[in-house]
Amino acid sequence: MSGLIASQEVGNMLNSWNLAIQKGDLSAAIEMQDDIDRAIDLMEENQDILLYYQLLSFRLKLKLQNISRNLDKPFFQRNAPDEKEEKTNKLMSYYFYFYNGIYHDYLQDYDKALSYFRIAEKKLAYVDDEIEKAEFHYKIAVLFYDLKMTFLSKYHAQIACDTFNAHETYIKRQINCRMLHALNLIDQFEYDKARALFSEAENMIESINDNHLIIHLYYNMGFLESKKENLEEASALFRRTLSYKEIENQDLLKLRCLYELSRIEISSKSKDAIEWIDLGISLSEQVNHNVFQIKFKLLKELLYEKNQSQLNNINNLCLELEEKRIWVDLEEILVDVAKYLEGRGLLKQSLNYYKRALLASQYVGKGVN
Template identity: 25%
Template structure:
């Protein structure tokens, strides 16, 4: 009979595993995961360590789902892992409670449920007193910054992303997170309409992305963000080059951000009047969204069809806006209302343009109210 492993030894290894996850070092994380799985079966009984292990499997899966092609996901789904965790974490407190809430917030963010994500993060913040690891605190501030950016709460997002980047800048091994921080900073500058201040951060992010091996998702995101920024600057030929490159990388490696890339690329082409090319890209975007089960970008592609192909199908546009408002994706409602108002204005239908312009203003007020995210 083999000796029983102390649970403390396994706990140390799980900590090392988590470090590799946070560094996006997949090979090292996979090796440590396999070792932990073996040792879990050999260790002394420890209920709390088993919960920690389950939480880390969940976090490992979130990392893989971000990085890997959609087609290789044959492991247990996030939903299955989530169900196991929620069934076993009744009554947990301290650091385990923090991880449970924090990782659930990350999951909701990936589902584009930004209000839910912020809700879980704010609950996790109550347990932050138990977190003494500086990098983990940076992780928390980064994820909050990312979620608040998604809700266009730009000043709050900037506050958190600065705290995260100040920590990451001290460590060479967290280059991926530094790049993602630069994406959030540039995105907030875009929301401030300071497009010229956004671009240098994205150029730095692209340079750093090229230094990270085997991270096509990061590279495609860098090209995408620069392309979108040039579009905001109305430098459409440059924007098209970068967005096309982003879409090509996402399509080649079957990445989860392909529907997003194709939507923005198609939208740019429609705005330039390149209708036949835009229709092809939009159809491809709709197919990829349906294949990946991405309801948000399925709805947004149908909006492009309603606006640009079906001679302004108001019912189609309303259907998309209703879906977005139901899921509190107000930033997309604002963009849709602005674009629809512009198309009506170009066709001299000023009464209808006014209606969508008012919708944009109402949505901006909704964003500023922040859905009472700061309620005590």
């Protein structure tokens, strides 16, 4: 037993790790993990510390948007902690529902994500730390952005932003809030205001030299340019995002970037389109992201000349997405398919997809059941 590390010592290491993750200092958090993993292997038995470690390990993966890869028994697969015992269990109960919400948002399973967030919100009373409460408001703001419930997203984002702005050491979370505000402005067609916020975020990122944030910024700027139909500028920004080595640790961001770049390459009839799509299919299979697997396969179908088998494949893939009720994505995807069919003279089939896109648009911004 003399060779074992005291659990209190490991607990102190975990507290420092948590602070780095909480502040968004991902480079430091990643560097700390190897030492912490070794310490956990040599630690005297303590189930509370092990649960704390598992929670923080999952929390870092959430921050990196690297959730589905290399997870054994993640926190969200546990049964909800028993709240009848002590305050620690009540706090773990909050985290159980909070991280389940984030996880299902990542998978684009919005019904479950919102359900978990609603339960977590009722348990915020168990959380004493105002920064942790700000984290909740930021994450639910992200979900409402994904659902195009813009005003709710802006409301919760502002609560988070006010807290982070009051703590000067949380500059990275301040930057995240500015980027989220800008994305909501894009949905309101306030492109100039969004660009101004991105410029402000860029100056802040340059002052701290953080590549984990800069790749998110360049992706978001590319997304803005694509919405403005400045496709050449958007393509350059997406390629720039993919050029950073940090993108390899952020699966969801890489998938989004590959997808948007693939759409641009298809619209410009570039020969590079198949390469980007195949990269997207490969990554989405590696991380088991079913929605992106379908979306990339659908894009691949749009590269081929029309035949009945291809048209059946397109319809089946669209039906799979409709069954998943991801209306925000579907509104755009179905229009892409309609334009493809229209360009090949299949006007009747094209009109059907335009109608389906219109139906999807009626659900956008109305939440989930």
